[in-house]
Amino acid sequence: MANVVKIVFFQLILRRVTCVLLFMSLAHTQNIVEFQPSYVTTTGSTVTALLLGNTSDVSLNLRAVSPSSTTGSIGPPSCVAEVTQWVLTREQVGKSAVQFQLRLERSLRLCGENETDTDCCPKPLCVLETLQVSACVGSKPQASLLIQARIHALLVPANAASDNKTVIPNQVFTPLGSCPCDLTFGACDVRCCCDKDCSTEDLKLFVSHCLPGPFGGQVSTDPDYQCSVQSNENSPDWFPFLCVNSPPENNPYLGLFYQGDTIASKPGPSFQTLASSAPVPVNIYIQGSPIFTANNQYFTVPQMVLGRCVNNAPVAFLNNFEVQCVTRLSSCPTGSPLQTPQTDLRIQVKDGQGGDVMVDVIDEVAVDLSLFISSTDADASSDESLVCDNVTLALDYKFYWKGNGITSITLTHTVGTITLNRSAVLTTRYSAEFLNGEFSGEPNSGNPGYQVGRPVIAGIVDFLDNNTGSIQRTSISLWKPVSDGLCSTAEKKPVLFGENSTSGCLLPVSRQNLTQCDLLRDTVTALQADLVTATYVAKSGNPDPLMLTDWLNISFVTLNSSSPMEDSTSTCYGIPSHQHIQAWSVITGIVDGIPQRDISSLQVSYSLSSWALDCGGGDVSPCLDPSETQLFPITSSVTFIDIPIDTGPPKTRFQINFTEYDCNRNDVCWPELAFPFTKYYTGEPYSQSLAKGLILVFFFITASILGTPWRQIRQAWN
Structure with a gap:
């Protein structure tokens, strides 16, 4: 019986796998398209989805649908477009994918009372409708997407501030933050008992759990000498005669940090872009300082900054770098740095010693472009092709330095000819290497010890x-x-x-x-x-x-x-x-x-x-x-x-285990019985404790000699 059950089970699995393979084969032969996702629920004014498959001849149609009153289901997809309040846009993101977006073209502002403007929401639930996007080839629908839109109106405060000036009261008499826990405008904040938006019913819910201290609006608690603090049960006898009656308005924090002056805000934006100052040339170069040209401008080479290539990045003295910049070309470049004449590369650079050096340019023509052209989108049906000559493929600088100055600069300018059918991805390489004689000026990782996070040399x-x-x-x-x-x-x-x-x-x-x-x-x-x-x-x-x-x-x-x-x-x-x-x-x-x-x-x-x-x-x-x-x-x-640093010879087993005389790890400390003569007494300097201890011993001996026992011994001796 068990074998029969196993055979039936495997037959069911084989049938399901066969059905899936047949469906995939049928979808491949018929170029079936599908939406991803197949159902969308949105609460915003923008919806984005993908259409996958053979999308070359597919058109998208949008219409508003509603379930049937008898069956409750949505009807079949239709290729007849309808006018809706949504705008449909599409974008081809690949050979077999189309990304489309629905955008609501209306205002989500809630209509006011007796307002006649139609471009607003009469109810808080502004939009509640079902949309159907159909993918059609001609007049035959291939796939459909249902979108359930449930969008609420935006609540804008009716008393929004229009004046750009803030009136600050006199802080000598009014605290600036009278209720710091009031964080939400027009709503009651939980446990914020000083919030003016809280009704009496709201306060009853958390009146016994108000936020204490300054964050709850209680800037300072009443001191103990206030007559209203002490009760009859725990107040001392003298309290009614010496307590202080002071109203709560006499807050000691009022005016303590503010002098009462008001400052009117200036009209205009609160943020402004600071104008960048002109570069200030340095007298001598040190490691990390920027290199300047003869006309007191930064000497720049394309570099990687925050994950992106920046064409005008200053070169720092003794800082080597090697970067790769990726550019997609759909036409021949015309500007720097991909098209730079030799005259723009042969410039004067300050040497850091009061003189100038000329950049020596060496032109090289790259024959193998496989290191620079990573991928191309060739179109065999296109008869037109662009030939781009003298495209910059690499700029390799070598700075020779001595002391705090530059002795010479050599640039290897690699160019090549690129043929564009449609577009190409160009990878250009830029590098700078500082050489002191025959040695490269590599950056250090510390001086002298290593710094955490720097490369191991x-x-x-x-x-x-x-x-x-x-x-x-x-x-x-x-x-x-x-x-x-x-x-x-x-x-x-x-x-x-x-x-x-x-x-x-x-x-x-x-x-x-x-x-x-x-x-x-x-x-x-x-x-x-x-x-x-x-x-x-x-x-x-x-x-x-x-x-x-x-x-x-x-x-x-x-x-x-x-x-x-x-x-x-x-x-x-x-x-x-x-x-x-x-x-x-x-x-x-x-x-x-x-x-x-x-x-x-x-x-x-x-x-x-x-x-x-x-x-x-x-x-x-x-x-x-x-x-x-x-x-x-x-x-x-x-x-x-x-x-670890060597702090001395290791402790013996006796020193580790024997804790009888260890005052730190034992409840009974015998050396403490010899107070104040031992080092364990730290109440006063050792010299003073020793002197006082000897005086006590002297008095004890004197009292013993002059006392009753010694007098009886002398009488018996005599």
């Missing part, structure tokens, strides 16, 4: 012509997944000092890849090794590239797999899927009260894992099709460990 050894080694800076990075999260499209982000982070990307792996485990391991190892290309890490935030003592060797450790096994046809073991960076930092000193942290060690380790295809959940295609892939994660992380 790393490098590799570069041997010069005279066989002297120097450190060429490189990066230690983590994964920065974008768009689809695949490792092929993922970017890299630098490791920031003091900030722990974990990131990763996805690698598509097929059954065929799992038969070549050595190649798969080499591929993952190469991807992980590309994150850490350095062999040295800087101890401090401002290392010297010529001083190897400022750098530390990076140690690389490969962790063994938890269960070492031999590879099989469907499983690969020992995949270095996780890279972990551990950095130990220590405080080496204090500068101006700020602790300076240095890196004392950096270790890169790899965790090994096994990869096998997961064919559960009904998806068995990766296990049957050798080219079908599954996504496997490749992760990277960084952890910063603070090494």
